[in-house]
Amino acid sequence: VSPTVYDKAKVEKTLGQDPTSFEVNYEVQKNIIYKGKSTVSNGDFEYSFIVPKDISLAYGYGKLSHYANNDIHDAMGFDTSIIIGGINTNALSDSDGPQIEIYLNENSFVNGGITNSTPTLIANVFDSSGINTVGSGIGHDITVIIDNDNSAPIVLNDFYTADLDTYQSGEIRYHFPSLDAGPHQLTFKIWDVNNNSSEVTIDFVVQNDLDVSLDRVYNYPNPFTTSTEFIFEHNQACNEMDVQVQVFTVSGKLVKSIHTNVYTNGYRVNGIYWDGKDDFGDQLAKGVYVYKLKATTIDGRSAEKIEKLVLLK
The missing domain is CATH 2.60.40.4070 (Immunoglobulin-like)
Structure with missing residues (x-):
């Protein structure tokens, strides 16, 4: 089963850019607290995780969303009665950022290696407290930056999935759109639920496949x-x-x-x-x-x- 736990809904506004339109308030519930995978045994499953510090501290209704399949049947369900909010003042102290292993296209990739023009980023990460994917804390997103272009970070919160039966490790996979041929640099940054960050940078060379290289x-x-x-x-x-x-x-x-x-x-x-x-x-x-x-x-x-x-x- 694949559980996804959402923070409380937020009120946002339409842009109202058309001369004949006006701003309208609406609710959206998209900030993910936890997204993982759990084993089902005899119809039962369980999972646990540490709630990130970046949640909205006010109490309110979150959402549990579950999807399951066994290659024959699909099942899904949700629950919006769960209360989320507050802070645990006795939480364990943690000052270490996540551990990161990063590759392009395959796990045998080495720094400075060759890729195609649309490589897939593979990031395997671990943190004893868990990974922050909420996206409500300023600057606390999972991001990747290409060629030091800090004005155009790619936010990868929604691409993270925890490993089976654990909240401490997981994987991010992201397929890049077309990149220009030549050398590039990639900087990947990630935060844990206690707002400690880690960053890693790799170099790679995009080559077209018309001529063998x-x-x-x-x-x-x-x-x-x-x-x-x-x-x-x-x-x-x-x-x-x-x-x-x-x-x-x-x-x-x-x-x-x-x-x-x-x-x-x-x-x-x-x-x-x-x-x-x-x-x-x-x-x-x-x-x-x-x-x-x-x-x-x-x-x-x-x-x-x-x-x-x-x-x-």
């Missing part, structure tokens, strides 16, 4: 003794690619060729394994080698990069 081509570990893995980033998400790694001596002699076919769910390929042996199965001598990594799409487009590795054994 490779970046961050390396092997790990490097130097190595017994085995290593080749890793690279690209701009061909959800495409099938033929990957070739050729290892050469510094004098230019080809000693090892590796071919593999990969289907890319994201923008990073991990784990092309090499045991440090040549094409005949013999252990190569220790020293410096050069390798060329080439990636080719099924329609023949390709890109390649040349790097160095060191074999210690």
Whole structure:
């Protein structure tokens, strides 16, 4: 079941911008105190959370909204008789902001990596007191800012969902509209229910996928003794690619060729394994080698990069 708990309704006004119209008061109940997921067992479920300090302290009627499904049936219901308000003067002291792990498109994304022009922000967050999504405290929204444009923050309160059976951790997913090609910087900020904040900044590069592009081509570990893995980033998400790694001596002699076919769910390929042996199965001598990594799409487009590795054994 997916419960959503709303703060009290607020009175707002229409804009009254049309010459023939006038301002009209209306009520709206949209500030979310808690949004999560709970396990249902034999028809019963329960959940708990800490109410944010940013709620309106006046007492009034909040709202519980529940939605459930079991892949066969849907169920929903609500309750508007719950009283919300006041403050707990004996609440536990908390001065630490939330912990943040942030990615673009996939959890293997690394700072400075490649994305498409419409990446998906993935933020995994944790706080012992819970995350503030109310949106009624000035400056206490979950926000993301692109390229230091503080005049246009994107508010993500409604995109947060707590993890199953806990109020302490959750995830934000947000799909960006089209971004210009080139380097960008993203700053993500989030608050806990006690109004402590945390912020993290990452860099990324938007590349179109018309031409194949490779970046961050390396092997790990490097130097190595017994085995290593080749890793690279690209701009061909959800495409099938033929990957070739050729290892050469510094004098230019080809000693090892590796071919593999990969289907890319994201923008990073991990784990092309090499045991440090040549094409005949013999252990190569220790020293410096050069390798060329080439990636080719099924329609023949390709890109390649040349790097160095060191074999210690």
